[in-house]
Amino acid sequence: MTRNVTVVGAGNMGQGFGVHFTLHGQDVTLVDHREGNLERAGERMGNAVAELREGGLTERSPESVVEAVSTTTDLSAGVADADLVLETVPEDLAIKREVFSAIAGAAPSDAVLASNTSGIPITEIAEAVPDAAERVVGCHWWFPPYLLEPVEVVRGERTTDRTMDRTRAFLEDVDRRPITVERDVPGFVWNRIQNAVIRECVHLVEEDVASVEDINAAVRDGYARRTAVIGPFETMDIAGVDQFRTVAEHLYPHLCNDEAAQDTFDELLASGRTGIESGEGFLTYDEPDDEVLRRRDRRLAVLGQVFDSFEE
Numbered sequence: 455m456t457r458n459v460t461v462v463g464a465g466n467m468g469q470g471f472g473v474h475f476t477l478h479g480q481d482v483t484l485v486d487h488r489e490g491n492l493e494r495a496g497e498r499m500g501n502a503v504a505e506l507r508e509g510g511l512t513e514r515s516p517e518s519v520v521e522a523v524s525t526t527t528d529l530s531a532g533v534a535d536a537d538l539v540l541e542t543v544p545e546d547l548a549i550k551r552e553v554f555s556a557i558a559g560a561a562p563s564d565a566v567l568a569s570n571t572s573g574i575p576i577t578e579i580a581e582a583v584p585d586a587a588e589r590v591v592g593c594h595w596w597f598p599p600y601l602l603e604p605v606e607v608v609r610g611e612r613t614t615d616r617t618m619d620r621t622r623a624f625l626e627d628v629d630r631r632p633i634t635v636e637r638d639v640p641g642f643v644w645n646r647i648q649n650a651v652i653r654e655c656v657h658l659v660e661e662d663v664a665s666v667e668d669i670n671a672a673v674r675d676g677y678a679r680r681t682a683v684i685g686p687f688e689t690m691d692i693a694g695v696d697q698f699r700t701v702a703e704h705l706y707p708h709l710c711n712d713e714a715a716q717d718t719f720d721e722l723l724a725s726g727r728t729g730i731e732s733g734e735g736f737l738t739y740d741e742p743d744d745e746v747l748r749r750r751d752r753r754l755a756v757l758g759q760v761f762d763s764f765e766e
Contacts, residue, residue, distance in 0.1 A: 457481055459624075460533045460561075462553060463542040464495035464525075467570055467597060471540060472523045473502045474600040477512055478628040483524040485532035492525040499523065502600065505748060509755040529553075530560035537562075538624055540593060542570040550574065551582035554590065558583040566620050568593035573641040576610035587612040591621050592635065594642060601754045606642050608635040656718050657710035666736045682757065 457480060461471045464486035472495065475482045486492050500516035507514065526532045533539050539557050543549055550569060557567055567590045569579055580590035592608025599605075607621050622632040635642050641649065655669050664672075680689070690698045722728070722735060729735035730743040739746055 458535050458537045459483070460485060460536040460539045461542060462486075462529065462532070462539060462557065464491040465542065466498075467542040467595065467599065469495040469498045470502065470597065470599040471542065471595075473499050473506075473519060475628060476519050476522045477503075477506075477514060477600070480628065481524075482522070483526065483532045483536070485526055485529050487527060487529075489527055492527070496520050496523075496525070502598070502751075505751055506600065506755070509752065510759070511755060529556050533557050533561040533565070535562070536565050538566040538568060538621075540568045540570060545571060545574060547574055547578060550579050554579055555582045558586040565589065566591060566617055566624070568621060570594055573645050575638050575640065576608050576613065577638050580610045580612060588614045589617050591617050592638075592642065593621055593625075594644070595630075596644065598751060598754070601751060601758060603629075603631045604633050604644070605630045606633045606635050606644060608638060608642055610638050653712060653716075654710050656716045657712065660716060660718055670737065 459471075459475050459480045460483045461468050461475075462485045464484055468484060468486070472482050472484050484492060484495060486495070500520050503512065503514060503516040503519045506512045507516070524532075539561055541550065541553055541557070543553055550571065554567060554569075561567065567583070567586060569576060569590070569592055571579065571592060572594055576590060576592040580587040583590060587610065590610055591613050592606060592610070594606040594608065596602040596604060605625050607618060607625070609618055618634070622634070625632045633643060639646070651673065655673065658664055658669055659666055663669075684692065726732055727734045727736075730739050730746045733739050
């Protein structure tokens with residue numbers, strides 16, 4: 455059973471892991487190369503637990519969770535006793551390979567070496583540690599990890615069944631749903647689906663089919679609300695496979711098939727409209743980015759509680 459978990463990288467995902475793993479009984483060590491990043495992670499973990507407590511999702515105090523997470527800037531010391539190491543550093547293959555090389559040389563010889571990459575092939579990361587490649591696995595979480603249940607478990611070319619099984623068992627121990635990805639394809643499952651939807655949404659804007667606001671609402675309040683209850687294959691079964699076969703025949707030729715990011719992205723970035731941090735991206739925001747995130751998390755928490763009430 456996994457008990458000692460080391461998280462490498464104290465950014466948004468790292469602090470989220472610290473919260474979730476601690477709340478589910480794991481001994482957590484958070485590693486980062488900058489002490490300032492660890493200090494900020496502590497503040498954010500406290501804020502996250504406070505939100506969870508306010509929403510009735512935990513009785514733990516923010517202080518008790520933050521104090522339970524060990525922190526260090528010494529990577530070798532941080533992974534020395536780990537049963538599972540979860541890397542969540544920037545999405546750069548060279549950086550990840552450097553981190554994995556250091557981890558493999560310092561962690562126990564039986565530790566699972568997992569990456570939270572959202573799309574870099576696990577096989578390419580594992581090439582940095584050929585002697586430990588059988589223990590390298592993708593473990594891609596959605597943000598925030600303490601509110602969303604599915605986690606992709608991605609098999610690299612040399613990942614063993616034992617490593618896959620141990621990773622899935624760990625996820626079940628911390629109350630998460632493993633999504634097994636047997637082929638190490640770019641983007642795995644979730645990001646391929648998400649970006650297919652995003653590509654079509656941007657295409658519809660560029661073709662003046664509808665406004666950003668209306669397309670956003672159509673997905674958020676219609677498509678996403680229904681898919682929160684039934685997935686795409688259930689949707690097709692309920693409506694009838696024949697109906698979707700007919701729609702596919704007529705619609706697929708008209709869907710966006712762009713192979714490069716659309717010009718809209720570059721136009722937004724060139725004008726400084728980078729998203730909530732700048733106050734404007736595709737949409738305009740008149741409140742701090744922290745409040746935008748808190749509102750999202752509150753809605754996710756309420757949605758989760760509603761689903762839990764139906765399952766009881």
